[in-house]
Amino acid sequence: MNEEEILRRLVRASGGDAPPEIDVSNRVLADLSRRRRPDTLPFYFAGVSAAAAAALAIAAGRVLLAPVEPFGDLFNSMIAVMP
Amino acid sequence: MEQADSRDIRATLDGNGEAYGRLVRRYQNAVAQRMWRFTRDPRQIEELVQNVFVEAYVSLRNFRGAAPFEHWLNRIATRVGYACWRTRKRRAREMPLQDWDRLDDLVDDKAADAASAAEAAEMLHVLLGQLRPRDRLVLTLLYIEELTVAEAAERTGWSKVMVQVQAHRARKRLRALLDKHETPRQ
Numbered sequence: 001m002n003e004e005e006i007l008r009r010l011v012r013a014s015g016g017d018a019p020p021e022i023d024v025s026n027r028v029l030a031d032l033s034r035r036r037r038p039d040t041l042p043f044y045f046a047g048v049s050a051a052a053a054a055a056l057a058i059a060a061g062r063v064l065l066a067p068v069e070p071f072g073d074l075f076n077s078m079i080a081v082m083p
Numbered sequence: 084m085e086q087a088d089s090r091d092i093r094a095t096l097d098g099n100g101e102a103y104g105r106l107v108r109r110y111q112n113a114v115a116q117r118m119w120r121f122t123r124d125p126r127q128i129e130e131l132v133q134n135v136f137v138e139a140y141v142s143l144r145n146f147r148g149a150a151p152f153e154h155w156l157n158r159i160a161t162r163v164g165y166a167c168w169r170t171r172k173r174r175a176r177e178m179p180l181q182d183w184d185r186l187d188d189l190v191d192d193k194a195a196d197a198a199s200a201a202e203a204a205e206m207l208h209v210l211l212g213q214l215r216p217r218d219r220l221v222l223t224l225l226y227i228e229e230l231t232v233a234e235a236a237e238r239t240g241w242s243k244v245m246v247q248v249q250a251h252r253a254r255k256r257l258r259a260l261l262d263k264h265e266t267p268r269q
Contacts, residue, residue, distance in 0.1 A: 019119040021115075028107050029100055032137060
């Protein structure tokens with residue numbers, strides 16, 4: 001008897017063998033809702049990071065764009081040390 | 084595709100969890116029957132069936148509806164079962180010597196009740212479990228599920244030639260295993 005015949009006979013002999021009845025619907029839905037929640041976490045961090053970056057950009061913009069008086073303080077300090 | 088499936092898939096994609104619950108209840112026992120070829124552990128089968136439905140949910144937007152929903156689930160079930168074998172391949176147990184003797188009776192149709200059906204299924208599982216996952220998969224699809232080469236290729240994503248080559252190699256390795264234990268010959 002070759003291996004194919006042995007396989008076929010074993011399959012025939014196992015006909016009618018079935019797994020126990022199961023109900024996983026609640027477990028599947030619970031698993032999916034648990035998976036969905038952490039998905040919001042990257043968006044939360046992305047939002048927080050974007051807000052922080054925007055605040056930094058505004059602050060940097062104010063510093064860079066503020067009218068600067070060239071050597072204003074230096075002139076005052078030079079006057080102050082003159083007799 | 085059945086109307087009920089189509090309606091529930093659309094509702095699921097619109098965010099209706101209960102609709103997906105209906106799909107799970109409709110197909111879970113058919114999927115369990117399929118996963119029973121990948122594990123004989125009643126606790127693990129629930130885990131595998133759950134994995135199949137979670138994976139199906141994640142990919143549901145890719146379901147085109149060209150083939151029945153159950154066929155699409157079968158492809159996912161095969162992938163999940165194969166992954167299970169791959170992770171457990173090191174734990175495959177050897178078939179006890181007395182089982183090799185019992186194999187004679189089972190293949191000679193000397194026993195034909197429900198208990199021996201379960202025993203034959205268990206023996207088939209242990210016997211194929213000694214092969215590599217790829218060999219085991221191709222033999223399971225061709226001889227247990229009785230798929231054609233084209234159907235097995237569609238299920239696995241392999242080419243038809245690849246299925247044939249893999250099946251030839253798997254049969255050769257099974258032959259070597261059977262020869263080693265001097266199984267019945269006629």
